Amino acid sequence: MNRQEIVKIRRIHSKMDLTQYTIKAGHSRAKKPTNSLPHLSSSIQLSLIMPMIRLSTNIKLIDYSLTDPNLQEWAKNFSKFSATTLEYPEEVISVLVTQNETLTFKGTFDPAFLLTVSSPTSNPENNLKWSAAYFDHMKQTLGIADDRGFISFESPGKPYIGYKSTTLEELFKQK
Numbered sequence: 001m002n003r004q005e006i007v008k009i010r011r012i013h014s015k016m017d018l019t020q021y022t023i024k025a026g027h028s029r030a031k032k033p034t035n036s037l038p039h040l041s042s043s044i045q046l047s048l049i050m051p052m053i054r055l056s057t058n059i060k061l062i063d064y065s066l067t068d069p070n071l072q073e074w075a076k077n078f079s080k081f082s083a084t085t086l087e088y089p090e091e092v093i094s095v096l097v098t099q100n101e102t103l104t105f106k107g108t109f110d111p112a113f114l115l116t117v118s119s120p121t122s123n124p125e126n127n128l129k130w131s132a133a134y135f136d137h138m139k140q141t142l143g144i145a146d147d148r149g150f151i152s153f154e155s156p157g158k159p160y161i162g163y164k165s166t167t168l169e170e171l172f173k174q175k
């Protein structure tokens with residue numbers, strides 16, 4: 001990660017609304033404003049903040065993609081798109097794209113998707129912007145309408161993310 005990217009992440013975090021929401025058993029619950037998000041002082045800390053994006057769709061990209069019909073190429077493009085949308089360097093983004101013909105939506109196999117976006121910067125205001133951007137991307141690149149998908153935005157909090165055989169909370173304590 002270069003200096004420019006570190007400065008960019010610092011800027012994002014300094015602007016962040018630290019009042020976050022967690023979804024527990026179907027209920028939206030406001031968390032107390034917290035300073036738990038790190039004052040980022042090293043690239044090691046930055047590497048722990050890694051937005052994760054998981055997409056499942058019931059279409060075969062080779063048949064439907066309006067941009068790149070190759071699954072891996074489409075996924076790489078989706079990674080770049082996510083980096084731009086979530087305002088993170090691509091180096092700290094992880095994307096999983098799964099084609100699964102058993103995904104139903106409203107009881108049919110018509111083109112549809114389910115998407116989970118997990119990011120420390122998820123909050124109601126960002127989620128609104130991101131929803132518009134992701135639905136537009138799905139329409140533009142796969143032709144899937146905005147009433148044929150759901151997006152779940154998450155920010156589980158550091159004790160709920162495992163990494164290096166422990167959790168982010170423990171890793172941040174060690175910094």
Ligand SMILES: O=C(O)c1cc2cc(O)c(O)cc2[nH]1
Binds near residue numbers: 049051118156158
């Ligand atoms: O502190 C949080 O709420 C937090 C950290 C973190 C890291 C990560 O890689 C995510 O995908 C989400 C997330 N939330």
